[in-house]
Amino acid sequence: MVKTIIGKSDFIESLRGKSATFMLAISNTKTANIDGITQAGIPGKIYLTPTLDSEFVCIGEVRSLGDVATTSKGVPTPALMTRAVHLGLPFGRIELLDLGLEVKPKIDYFTTHSFGIESSGSIDSGAGIDAEALFEKGVEFGQGYNCKDEYIILAESVPSGTTTATATALGLGYDAKESFSSSFKESPKSIRQEVIKLALANISDGDELFDILGKVSDNMLIFNAGFILGINNRIPILLAGGTQMACVLLVVDSILKLMGGTIDTSNLAISTTKWVYEDTQSDIESLLNMVSFPINGFYVDFDFSMSSHPALKLYDDGEAKEGVGAGGALTYGLLNGLTQEEITRVVEEFLG
């Protein structure tokens, strides 16, 4: 069952039965190399996470490493849920957005959109992104994009992306300090806060929007803001993510304010997991209330209560919450007839 956070259920109900292109934006920010800032991946090989996630979602194998990425506490990647939905009730197709990777996924046949984007720097010393050029690439891609299905599920895999998202929202002036999620149950606040503080300290008084983004943000947030504006309501987009995707909306909001523009967002929505929605350490609802355009927000009433697998109980304990479009994928699955039990069984099979 899909529940409404903000707006009305009509948008998500209208997607029932429609085919979707699952578009996975993958990117590295060197912010993830900071010790202890994220548990989204294998310690020392966090940079591989978007590569491995995209391989697993597309082909069910992780060719760039022996095993599926698990966090240090053994929380398996949310890509397992996305893949389970795709096996049970496939997306129309999966496409990849290469937004700057250390290691390219080893996959043939799947459309990968590349833009010559390098992975971004660590925000504690300035991300070093040419934000305006990157944003323009997103706009152009959105303007020219031909969707072969009826809507787009836009997902991401960007390790330490909640840290860069928090820095971005704060850097853009949103009162969002307590609204962001983390892949940790107990958000590693001291490290994150220190990194965010260092990132924000790099902003100078005269910096304008794109200067700020270039210093404290990540490629996914900036490119996808452009992509959404380039699509300009022409194709329905379901943002599949939690606080990071909410931050994409804040970036869109800031750019619209800067340009004095408006946007029809009737075909734009976000859907996330119950773990994000119920997280007491973050507040996606407040983030969605910060944007000045109407937005439909949903979460999917899915958990692992039907499983006794210890690795999956960690999700229900709040150790991992979202990523690789899990919330949007589960939304798609449940909207189209898959059950929590069916998805749970397939995820359990992946874990052996």
Next chain:
Amino acid sequence: MVKTIIGKSDFIESLRGKSATFMLAISNTKTANIDGITQAGIPGKIYLTPTLDSEFVCIGEVRSLGDVATTSKGVPTPALMTRAVHLGLPFGRIELLDLGLEVKPKIDYFTTHSFGIESSGSIDSGAGIDAEALFEKGVEFGQGYNCKDEYIILAESVPSGTTTATATALGLGYDAKESFSSSFKESPKSIRQEVIKLALANISDGDELFDILGKVSDNMLIFNAGFILGINNRIPILLAGGTQMACVLLVVDSILKLMGGTIDTSNLAISTTKWVYEDTQSDIESLLNMVSFPINGFYVDFDFSMSSHPALKLYDDGEAKEGVGAGGALTYGLLNGLTQEEITRVVEEFLG
């Protein structure tokens, strides 16, 4: 689950979720009238098999006869599996390729492509096919074909087709004597070998490629080789068959060598049943290794272990293996979320 015989899993994974046109090439060769050469049909009425198969796949009835074609030992046609998949998770559409039939199927509304092709003669006395003209018809059809789905599943129903395929491969000079399958568990080797020997004896020293094909081959093999070359990688094609479809690739290979041409086969693949893959009397893998272009080959990990129906156990005992696109249809079904159990139950219902 779909497993890889040759190549990589990426091609088949990329088809997950995509709609397919199931195209069934149906043809008679009088080779099938030779007593004891095939069990693909009703004794004395073998010539009806492609007609009945196409009726059953399209409309679930056999209008040209009272009962579904069964072999003399009671093995039901593999069309049951193809139909079961189509009921559980329909193909985008089914189209028929009439490549020379004794009796036209009694079906309305389904697109049937006709080319004025007559059924071919028995290869023991020369098939009497104008192979070059037939090949050209295939090329033209491929060049002009407008696929309404995202890929083509190309299947066949040609009784005694493994005999003509073996003669074709040997006639073209491939070292393939032990590589071909038969619908019999114990291939009726003496009869088949005698027929193939007679067929090959009709080849004269000066015969060129199309002369040889015209004597020892069948319409399906020749036309589909042209069709593949006419499509020229423009549309993904999944060849749904075992050793007969592998022989189509050998024909393509021979024609390319004759013409000194090359072909991009990145959008061409074959998928068959586990019964063909595991058959000890034939070797599809060796056939796929004989072609000089890259090819992706798969088999579907489906059997009737979930059934206790005696007629279906005959498949698992190796009495029947493939045909009417069963392997490709099962591949499509499992790729898109059907389970072995669901398909088995529907096939059992057909048998009453």
